[in-house]
Amino acid sequence: MEKNVSQRISFDDLKLFCKQAYLRAGVPEDEAEIVADLLARSDLRGVETHGALRLPIYIQRLQKGYVRAVCKITTVKERGSTAFLEAHGSMGHVVAHKAMKIAIQKATEHGIGWVSVKDSGHFGAAGLFPMRALEKDFIGYVITNSAPIMAPYGGRERILGNNPLSFAFPTVQYPPIVLDMSISVVSAGKLILCRKKGEKIPLGWAYDKNGFPTEDPYEGYEGGGFLAAIGEYKGYGMILVHEMLTSILTGGKWTQHIKSLYEEDKTGIQGTCHSFMAIDPECFTGRENFKKEMDRYIKSIKESAKAQNVTEILMPGEPEYRTESERLKQGIPLESTTLQELVTLGKSLGISLP
Structure with missing residues (x-):
């Protein structure tokens, strides 16, 4: 065990x-x-x-009344392949579930569907939502902003989120490709888990509130520190793009105005913003051909030369599939x-x- x-x-x-x-x-x-x-x-x-x-x-x-127990989701604007929703502080999981459903419906009719949402809440694991597009052999994509847990490249003030993204791609024989990642080296939840286990974190995961690398999971997040970005300035750039495609696009709350799950939030609206997309490959090479090409591509990667002591090359989502x-x-x-x-x-x- x-x-x-x-x-x-x-x-x-x-x-x-x-x-x-x-x-x-x-x-x-x-x-x-x-x-x-x-x-x-x-x-x-x-x-x-x-x-x-x-x-x-x-x-x-x-x-405490910080989140609506009964979701209220209204359509602000809607056109052929797009929809703009307001969630009024509803549960992020339910909002994301329904928004992805709309994106898939629009992709079914128009080939592509894009749905953006403002004033939502924390929706958990991003990867579960684009995976719903796989049921129709569509490609799924999700991005979200989040509460501030990172600093700009060169800064030490916690004003950026780790703004996760997730893609899901259908296949035939191999497990579907599911990339689910935050733009921080690890998620804040990983630090919480390490703190609960009484474990140190590796240097490079987070910084303390003064901007120094830390091995203490509490100091790296709950104690006022901030998470490290993947790829340094490159990850920083991705964070900004995701912010622009969620909060800026919807006129919602920027990351620095969003409350953490662990902060008191008297307004009752955390204010998280998300965007969801579904693409029907039939509009391009065709669904069946796309899946076959995916398999061929995956096979070429998995059969490529391996580094020393490596027995298998894994694809994104494969460890989770096996788990x-x-x-x-x-x-x-x-x-x-x-x-x-x-x-x-x-x-x-x-x-x-x-």
């Missing part, structure tokens, strides 16, 4: 617990089902930083601190973890 793991739980049981928690917090059943599935699926794929670990803070924000297959059989491991927090949450809500 992995280090600090004290229990394994099935996907269905973890999803049920999450759903019950949301129902107790006043969320309608259909929306509770959406969020619970996304949280449990994050853990199933090995993305623990965005799974049940976040459930206590999500429920706390609902109870999902293993955890469907063996169960999802819960880290001891996360398990205790879920047990405590369950007691406060009158529900129990299976």
